[in-house]
Amino acid sequence: MAASNGVGAAHSVDLSAVSSVADMIKMTVTRYRPGDDPVPVTESFFIPYHDDWVVLDALQYIKDYVDGSLSFRWSCHMGVCGSCGMIVNGTPKLTCAAFLRDYYPHEVVVQPLTNFPVVRDLVVDIEDFIHKLEEVKPYIIRDDLAAAPVGLGNEYRQLPEQVEDYKQFSMCINCMLCYSACPVYGMEPTFLGPAAIALGHRYNMDSRDQGRNVRMPLLGSSEGVWECTFVGECSVVCPKNVDPAAAIQRTKLATTNDMMKSILMPWSKR
Amino acid sequence: MPVGPRPATVPTFPWRTKSDWWVKNNRYFMYMVREATAIFAAAWVVVFLIQIPMMAGGLGDPRLYVGWLAFIRSPLWVIFSLTAFCFVMYHAVTFLGLMGTVMATRIGHLRVGGPLIVGPMYLVWIGITLLLILLVLLIPQLGG
Amino acid sequence: MYRINTIEPLWWALFGAGGMVAALILPIMILIFGVFIPMGAPDPAAYSAFRLHNLLDNWIVKLFLLAVIALPLFHWAHRFRYVLFDLGVRGARMPIAVACYGLAILGTILTAVVLIKA
Numbered sequence: 001m002a003a004s005n006g007v008g009a010a011h012s013v014d015l016s017a018v019s020s021v022a023d024m025i026k027m028t029v030t031r032y033r034p035g036d037d038p039v040p041v042t043e044s045f046f047i048p049y050h051d052d053w054v055v056l057d058a059l060q061y062i063k064d065y066v067d068g069s070l071s072f073r074w075s076c077h078m079g080v081c082g083s084c085g086m087i088v089n090g091t092p093k094l095t096c097a098a099f100l101r102d103y104y105p106h107e108v109v110v111q112p113l114t115n116f117p118v119v120r121d122l123v124v125d126i127e128d129f130i131h132k133l134e135e136v137k138p139y140i141i142r143d144d145l146a147a148a149p150v151g152l153g154n155e156y157r158q159l160p161e162q163v164e165d166y167k168q169f170s171m172c173i174n175c176m177l178c179y180s181a182c183p184v185y186g187m188e189p190t191f192l193g194p195a196a197i198a199l200g201h202r203y204n205m206d207s208r209d210q211g212r213n214v215r216m217p218l219l220g221s222s223e224g225v226w227e228c229t230f231v232g233e234c235s236v237v238c239p240k241n242v243d244p245a246a247a248i249q250r251t252k253l254a255t256t257n258d259m260m261k262s263i264l265m266p267w268s269k270r
Numbered sequence: 271m272p273v274g275p276r277p278a279t280v281p282t283f284p285w286r287t288k289s290d291w292w293v294k295n296n297r298y299f300m301y302m303v304r305e306a307t308a309i310f311a312a313a314w315v316v317v318f319l320i321q322i323p324m325m326a327g328g329l330g331d332p333r334l335y336v337g338w339l340a341f342i343r344s345p346l347w348v349i350f351s352l353t354a355f356c357f358v359m360y361h362a363v364t365f366l367g368l369m370g371t372v373m374a375t376r377i378g379h380l381r382v383g384g385p386l387i388v389g390p391m392y393l394v395w396i397g398i399t400l401l402l403i404l405l406v407l408l409i410p411q412l413g414g
Numbered sequence: 415m416y417r418i419n420t421i422e423p424l425w426w427a428l429f430g431a432g433g434m435v436a437a438l439i440l441p442i443m444i445l446i447f448g449v450f451i452p453m454g455a456p457d458p459a460a461y462s463a464f465r466l467h468n469l470l471d472n473w474i475v476k477l478f479l480l481a482v483i484a485l486p487l488f489h490w491a492h493r494f495r496y497v498l499f500d501l502g503v504r505g506a507r508m509p510i511a512v513a514c515y516g517l518a519i520l521g522t523i524l525t526a527v528v529l530i531k532a
Binding site for chain 1: 278279280281282283284285287291292294295297298301305368371372373374376379381
């Protein structure tokens, strides 16, 4: 198939070998090859344009036909796995859901997710994020688990409105676009961050859960919700309408109410 | 209990946010404007506080009252007030709008959030506005 | 119940109360005292020396003004503290917080003194 010219920063491709497309689009991609590049650099590729291609298709085209060393993460190609988040023309996006036609004929600039250390090219290190997800204890905690009867008919039942209480916050696919959009996390990496707080809130709002008092010391800590200044960009970029900003503000309100209650009514237990 | 940051397990190129992040995107910029409204609100109440001794003492010492009239009739005070008004209005619209998100809850089957919170807030806002115009400007007999 | 490592909820509650006052009450206060009265209110008796004295002598008015002046100061303190952080002032987080909330507390005391004397 087509071969790269391999010289300089720009690559072009022998179109006759690919298809009968006439239009080309310029893709400018961040490259960082540890050992070779002291700092991340950009590289531009001119590739065929298809109006039904997403940015991820374009990256795969580059990897398959132009430069096989280009590194990026992806898996499902359908907005479910949350692996292919990158910065597209300045905005955190799932590249599988960002259509080239929304940028064409302008160039498309693809960068690794901001606020994360870069491992290679478009791949960022997610260690801190995964750790934070674990810290909020994202599972149902019960006091009575040992004594609980098991089997059919002994499920914890919920009303539809009780499901609605947390459903929105359970839609997160861990794509980290919200962390990339959050200037607070960018400046203060100790901040627990949008997705992790939304996930903790999701379990706090679940009527089957009894672990609220176990999660709140972290969620309500100075590294938890209080770092947030409600910029709101996390909820803007979220591809699943989780609205982590809402989860954070409601946790602030809940923590404040709890604190007032414990001061005004120290005998009350929650 | 601090949780992070957890260091990477492989060599990486670190991230560092620049101080001008908020000019990179319109929504970030409007966020900064929203935060800056607090400066105008606070500045206005401080200058208003300075006027209180003049207003209260004007009956005993007419010079204070004349001084106060001269103060508030200076274009500087009116322009400052109009500027503060614009910023405080932007604060009001954003703050009340966000209340629909912050205070959202459920009462029985009824989900209360968004317009169901913001709407009544605006009604209270209109009520307070009309009440203050009435009490301060239109009924001078009150406390007169 | 549970314990948290911070008194942030206190500052956040004051910030919220100040934001509410600044949103619901300040706009019309600014228009009345910054625009309408200076430009000429419909009835000059509304701001005669006699009436202003009497109004400021009223405890309900004093309490109202204390809320209208002091709470926006805490609103400012909270936002300004984070704006400095947003603008890249890293470190010195504790001294900045003490300075911001300290100024708001000082302003509140000053306001109370002025209103009691008024």
